Amino acid sequence: MMSFLKCTRSALGIWQIQSSWIKKRVWLETTAVLPHACSVCSSVRWKSTAANQEKEANYQFCNARWRQMVLGVITGTGAILAYGLYRKQEAEPKPETSVDSEAQQSYPVYTRQDVAKHKTMESGIWVTYKSDVYDITNFVELHPGGDKILLAAGGALEPFWSMYAVHKQEHVYQILEEYKVGELSPEAAQEACDVTDPYGKDPLRHPVLKVNSLKPFNAETPAEILTENYLTPNDLFFIRNHLPVPEVDPKKFSLEIKGEGLKSIQLSLRDLQTKFPKHTITATLQCAGNRRSDMNAVREVKGLNWGSAAIGNAKWTGVKLSDVLEYARLPANTDAKHVQFEGLDKDISGTPYGASIPIRKALAKDGDVLLAFEMNDEILSRDHGFPLRLVVPGVVGARNVKWLSKIIVSKEESKSHWQVNDYKGFSPSVDWNTVDFTTAPAIQELSIQSAITSPSKDERLSSDLDEITVKGYAWSGGGREVIRVDVSMDGGQTWHVADLSEMKQNEGQAWAWKLWELTVPMPKDEKSLEIISKAVDNQYNVQPDTVAPIWNLRGVLNNSWSRVNVTIK
C-alpha cells in the first residue's frame, strides 16, 4: 500500500500529459506514454509498438441498407464541412497567421489544466489536437456538426475525430491551424504530489467522461456519442475501477501462473509477447451495473448510478489464456473447475481485486479468453489495465480483471469479495436484512441487452421534422448474436424492426455489440412519444418489459426495455 503514497496528485478528471516533450501530431506516442502520467515520480517507460491511426480497422458494414446510410451521412457531412469552411471564410477576416508561417511562429505554452479551464463561451472554448492548443470559440457556431464540438471543450479532439472520420481531411486541419493559440507544456506535473491520497497517482482522464465516482474512478461515455463508432475510442471507453490504479513497471512486470496440477511459472511481458501466438478479437465489455439508474428510480439500490453507457466495444489483442495454461502444462484431464485471477490493484489491507471464471470457458476452443496488452491497436492505458488485463468475451466486466498479476487454476471459485459477496442477482423481495449471497451464482455470461442512445431522455423534438431517427446498441453475452431489435414509438403498442450493423462474427463467438438505427415518419398529432427498444439474440432470449420485477438490492443486471420519453413541440 505504501508504494501508492510515494507520489500522488489529485485526479479531478483533468486531461493532462506530464511526460517528456511530445512532438506535434504524434498522438499515438502520446497515448503510449499515458501510463506515466506521474512521470516525475516514476521511472517507468514503455515504448509504443502499437499501430498508428491509419491502421484503424476499416470495418465494413455488410448490410447494404446500413452501409448506404453511413455513406450518406459521411458524404453529407463532408459537404457540410466544405460549406462550413466557406461560411468561415466569409465571416472572418483572413487570419494573420498563415499555415506556411506557422513553423516560424512562437506560441505560449499551456498545461492541460490551463486548457481545461476554457470550457464555456465566457472563458472561451479551447481544445487540443496532438501537442497544440486551439481557441475555437469563434468557430463553434460555424461547426457543421453543431453543439457536439462542445463535448471536446477543455480537452482533446482526437477521440472525437476517430469517431467522426470525416475530420481527417487536409482542409479541416487547415481550418484548425487558424485557431491555434498555444502549445502544450512538455513539462511534468506542476502540482505537488499528495502523499496522503491513495488515489493520487491515478491517471488523468478525458473531461468529457461522465464521472460517477472519483475515488475509485468510475465514469462512462456520454450516451449521445456512445454509438457514433462501432469501436469505442479508448479515451472515451467507460472506466470501472474498484481501487486505486496501480503503477506498473513493465520491465519488472511478471505474471504468475499456478494452482491445481500445475508447476508455478512466471512470465514476463516479453515472454507473453514472444512465446505465444497473438490473437485479436472485437468484444464488448459491459458492467453488471449498466443502466442501474433506472433501477434506482424504482427503489434505491447500492451501487454507482450508471446510465446506459457503462458498456463499450473494442478490439483486444493479446494471447489466449488457453495457450498459456497449456504452456503451464495444465493436465487435459484436470479436475479443476475454475480459473482465478488477481489484479495488482489492492485495498488498504493489501488485498487485491480478484475474480474467477469457470474452467469450461477458459479452455473452450472458441472461448477466446485473452490476456490482452492492446486495446484498439494501442497499448492498454493505465485505466484499462496496463500492462496486462484479462478479456473474457461474453462475460460481465467484473471478471475481466485489469492489471492482471496472478492466474490460479482451482477446484474453487475465487474467494474475492467481488466474486462471492457482490455481482450476484436476487429476487426483488430480498433486502439487506435477508440477503444470503451463497444462494445465488456469481454473474458470468450476461443476458440480452439494448439501449437507445438517441434521442436522449427528455429531448424536445420539433413537430416540423418529417422523420425521426432512433439509434442505439444491442448486445448479448455468451457469444450469442443479436438477431433483431424491435423499436416502438408508441410505448410498446406497435413495433418496427431496426436496421442492424452487420459485422461478421462466428457462431457462438458474437462477442461484439451491434449498433442499430431506425428512421420513421414523425408521428403526427402527438405531444410526446415513449420510444422503446428491445433486442432478441440468436437463442431468442428477450428483454423483460419493466424494471421493477427484476429490481435487486445491488442494482445489477438491468436489461429491461430501454425507454426514452421525448416531447414534440
Added chain:
Amino acid sequence: MMSFLKCTRSALGIWQIQSSWIKKRVWLETTAVLPHACSVCSSVRWKSTAANQEKEANYQFCNARWRQMVLGVITGTGAILAYGLYRKQEAEPKPETSVDSEAQQSYPVYTRQDVAKHKTMESGIWVTYKSDVYDITNFVELHPGGDKILLAAGGALEPFWSMYAVHKQEHVYQILEEYKVGELSPEAAQEACDVTDPYGKDPLRHPVLKVNSLKPFNAETPAEILTENYLTPNDLFFIRNHLPVPEVDPKKFSLEIKGEGLKSIQLSLRDLQTKFPKHTITATLQCAGNRRSDMNAVREVKGLNWGSAAIGNAKWTGVKLSDVLEYARLPANTDAKHVQFEGLDKDISGTPYGASIPIRKALAKDGDVLLAFEMNDEILSRDHGFPLRLVVPGVVGARNVKWLSKIIVSKEESKSHWQVNDYKGFSPSVDWNTVDFTTAPAIQELSIQSAITSPSKDERLSSDLDEITVKGYAWSGGGREVIRVDVSMDGGQTWHVADLSEMKQNEGQAWAWKLWELTVPMPKDEKSLEIISKAVDNQYNVQPDTVAPIWNLRGVLNNSWSRVNVTIK
C-alpha cells in the same frame, strides 16, 4: 406412402392393445408390445429388454425443505388411503368375491374400446390395471385423492400410479381387486382396417391426453398432473407428430450416416446397442409452441393451440451422436457446420420430416446429443420415435427427430420445411404478407421458461383455507440451470421465492426442468388473485412480463410470465 395404406384404423385417442395374450400384471411387456398396435396387419415383433417398474430411478430431492414437503405429502396420503379403505369397509357390504377365490372365478372379456365407453358416472367408471378391468364407480367418492381418479376413467391406471407411488401397497391392490368386473380381450383388433387413411396405423393413446389435433396426432399432458412427477410417465408425455406414425420393423431397421468427409455407413439397432457405450441423461423436451394458447388470446396465430404442457421430462438412454460420428470417421478438422437428420415419417409426396443442429452442439464434449432407444427405462413407444430418436438436450423439440433414419454431416442447414420455413421467431410487426423466413435463424436452444400448473386457470378457492400452494415447472435451454423462481400472488406487485426441486446437474448440462412450489398464507379480503411465476437461469436470463410484445405469427417461443387468475369464494 402406400405402405401406410395396407392397414389402417381410426385412432380416436382410445387406449387399446391388440397384440397377443397379455398376462396379468405384466405392464412392462404390455408397453413393450405397444409398437405393434395394429398387429393383425404387421408382423413386427420387438422383445422388451427394458427395466421393470421397480428399477425406476429413485431420485433424491436434495433440498431438505422440498424433501420434507414431499415426504409429508406422501405420508399424509398414505394415512388418507388407509382411512379411505376403512370408510369403504363401513359403507359397503362385504364383497362376495374374496381375493382368495379370484383365481377360480371366470370374468367377461372386454376390449379397450369397451372400457373406454365407461367414463361417466352414468355409464359407470371403468379402469384397467394390467390385464384386468375394474368398475370403480362406487369407489370414486371414497377415493382419498378425490376427483383425480376420474383422469383414469376409461383407461389405464398405471401412468397415474407411477406418479402417485403411494398406490403401490398391498392394501391398495386388495381394494382394487374387489372392483374387478372383467379381463381385457387378448384378441387382436376387431375393427376393420381403414385402408384410405394414412393415419390409420397410428398407435392408440391414453385417453387422458388433451388432444390438439388427431391427424397428425398432437396432445399434451393435463396441466394439473404435469408436475406431479419429476419424470413424466411415458404414456402421459406430450406427443407432437408432424406426419403419420411410421411402422418400423426393428430387425430390418438401419440408420444411414453420410455426408461431408464421411464414407457412408449403415448401422443396425444391434450395431448401435453393441458397438457404442450406453449413455443416459435426464432431459426436458419442449415444443416451440408450448403456451401458444396465450398468444392466440392476444391475436390469432397459426399453429396448434397448446396449453402449458407441451413439455415433459424423461430419462433417455442411447448412444452419443459424437461417438457414432467418430466411428464414421468424421475428420477432427471438418469444415462441416451442421448435422442434418431425417425421420421415417413422410408426407404424401414421400418427403421425410427433417431438421438439423449446429455441429458445435453435435460434437461438444458436454453436448450429450443422443441417439436414444429407451425412454424412462422402457423401449421407446411408437409415438415417441420407436425404434430410434434423436435427443438434443437443451434444444427445441422440433430438432429431436423421431423415427431417426438418416444422419447427414453438411456445410448446410437442413433444407426441410420445418428447418427453413417454420420454427422461427419474428417481430410482432411481421404478418403473413411481410414474413421473410430467411431473415430469422432456426430455433435451437430455447430461453428461460416457467409455468404454473396448480392452481389451474379460473379455479375457485375457498377463503376458509389458511394457506395456498402454488406449483409449477421451470426450465431453460442450452443446459442453463434454473436458479430461482419468483412467484407473485398480487399480479406482480410483490414477489416470493419458490422452493425448487434440486436434482444435481453438471454445469452447462442442466438439461432437466426443476419443479417448484410455494405455500403462502391465503391473502385476506381478496376476491380474486392474479398469480404469476417467472424464472431465472444461471446466466440471469429472465422471462418477459407480457405476451403481446413477443407475439409472432407462428405463435412460437411464448416464455412470458405465467399468469393464473383464481377466484376466492
